[in-house]
Amino acid sequence: MLTKLLSHETCAACRSCCQFSSYDIWSTPVLNEETRPKAKALLPDAQFLRKGEHAWVFRIQQFDADDNFTCPLLDPEQGCMLGKEKPFCCSIWPVQIMEIEGKQAITLSPLCKAVLQQPFEEILTFVRSELAEVIFAYADAHPEEVLPYDGVSPILLWK
Ligand code: SF4
Numbered sequence: 001m002l003t004k005l006l007s008h009e010t011c012a013a014c015r016s017c018c019q020f021s022s023y024d025i026w027s028t029p030v031l032n033e034e035t036r037p038k039a040k041a042l043l044p045d046a047q048f049l050r051k052g053e054h055a056w057v058f059r060i061q062q063f064d065a066d067d068n069f070t071c072p073l074l075d076p077e078q079g080c081m082l083g084k085e086k087p088f089c090c091s092i093w094p095v096q097i098m099e100i101e102g103k104q105a106i107t108l109s110p111l112c113k114a115v116l117q118q119p120f121e122e123i124l125t126f127v128r129s130e131l132a133e134v135i136f137a138y139a140d141a142h143p144e145e146v147l148p149y150d151g152v153s154p155i156l157l158w159k
Pocket of ligand 1: 017018019029071072073074075079080081082086087090
């Protein structure tokens with residue numbers, strides 16, 4: 001969804017968005033009723049925790065020696081095993097949908113170095129013209145996937 005901001009090559013060379021430290025573990029991918037069965041079929045031993053009635057996250061068994069949890073759906077060679085059917089939050093990252101004091105807002109994760117190299121105005125124009133409507137509509141249909149505000153992500157747009 002963000003190919004106008006990030007090329008496939010840039011993402012393929014990085015993949016940091018598929019790794020989580022103990023500090024950003026709250027942002028692991030949220031699977032829904034469509035994506036969880038696909039993940040389960042690919043990873044029969046995976047365990048999930050409910051995030052709500054219609055949302056799940058992976059149960060983290062352990063962190064690696066660098067204090068990171070790598071999403072089990074990340075294939076080191078091929079990238080995300082779900083391909084174009086990856087979770088919505090992954091398809092829009094580093095853009096995020098968050099709730100701040102009861103209101104929805106679109107924010108930008110400060111962790112994506114590639115996007116942060118681009119002019120803020122260009123990011124904002126792209127999000128406003130091409131993403132906002134889709135993101136807010138998805139959030140309305142999937143409120144359990146809206147993240148609590150992390151206190152550090154710049155706010156791009158309010159609903
Ligand atoms: S679901 Fe796919 S895109 Fe999302 S964190 Fe896991 S491997 Fe990365």
